[in-house]
């Protein structure tokens with residue numbers, strides 16, 4: 001008899017908890033009012049985006065603080081190989097980035113595994129690789145090809161166009177968070193669309209991207225600059241915009 005009462009009590013508690021959960025799931029949120037944002041056609045920036053390139057590189061500088069040496073026209077700019085990478089003067093944390101890039105058409109400088117090599121580094125240390133992965137003879141390890149999170153995640157598929165054609169990345173980046181004692185509170189995440197196709201689905205980073213597969217997080221500021229890598233190839237960029245999240 002006592003056993004039956006205990007079982008009934010547990011059953012009742014479970015039922016009650018489930019009911020509460022169901023109620024919470026049905027909660028209608030009238031408090032949050034998502035801001036109205038006007039989307040634009042042709043990958044142009046939506047109304048709340050910060051434009052990072054529109055004909056001049058005034059929002060960027062070389063990583064040593066010097067003025068940009070790269071040639072820029074109204075519509076695009078090009079990496080001058082053998083010069084330093086560039087980064088934004090402004091800092092960012094969680095964000096959505098749109099960037100268009102194209103690798104050189106007839107690049108053949110004899111440097112193996114360096115074709116169209118560049119990269120978008122969030123917080124100057126978490127890289128989404130830019131590379132010529134259309135040409136099979138220009139092979140690189142898969143977690144180093146275009147769209148990889150360098151040395152950590154290969155892209156789900158290869159969406160690369162022929163060299164000389166413009167490509168796009170739409171990237172959602174979640175910045176890592178750190179506790180006061182410097183240890184990791186939550187890791188960084190990437191979701192990446194390459195030419196509109198999902199290639200990285202909320203992947204969790206093991207640390208900064210380097211030539212090593214596993215690196216450890218080191219506490220850094222909540223916001224840091226965005227960096228475009230100069231890696232010996234004359235990759236071009238255009239239409240770069242970012243949304244703070």
Ligand code: MG
Pocket residue numbers: 117118119129130229231
């Ligand atoms: Mg790179």
